[in-house]
Amino acid sequence: SYVLTQPPSVSVAPGQTARLTCGGNNIGSKSVHWYQQRPGQAPVLVVYDDSDRPSGIPERFSGSNFGNTATLTISRVEAGDEADYYCQVWDRSSDLVVFGGGTKLTVL
């Protein structure tokens, strides 16, 4: 089955740029979505189809997807961005939804 690999944790200072990665075999051929989950809350979609943002999501959130790595970039990080972030794809070959294990973003 298809596997998505995310680093367990990333730390960044306020105002800096956070880059969260999601690795998968030829993930660049898939459509990648990113979710933010604050403690005790449901996940919220922040980037879909590699690099599109839902309405209401700040432009500070952006995404890219090439080769074997998709990346969620958060510019000018704020304390409120501290959360778990999950990547997700649909694996056509198995017709399954796959989530990465999640990355905990800590704002120092």
Added chain:
Amino acid sequence: QMQLQESGPGLVKPSQTLSLTCTVSGGSVTSGSHYWSWIRQPAGKGLEWIGRVFFSGSTDYNPSLKSRVTISVDTSQNQFSLKLRSVTAADTAVYYCARCERNLWVFDIWGQGTLVAVSS
């Protein structure tokens, strides 16, 4: 604006059946552009997709749970439901219902989640 709301017992005994319902408001489950899914998250762990249902009633399930899961839709009530049989403590989790856009397989609207504990 569409909202999803999970409901059901917060405590289920081992070997029994977990039953949850998701009520959709501000929109219709008969949308031909969306699937309706269940996703769960054990405490401190990641997200696990359980399965999906289309308004027609067609379903797909995660193979790891397929033998124990049934997801159904009730268009007259604008709801969809989850049944998970023969539960164990490993099924203790927060259960989310979510709307999934068919073309991109993206979960764009989520319920707030409901904690279900399996314990005697």
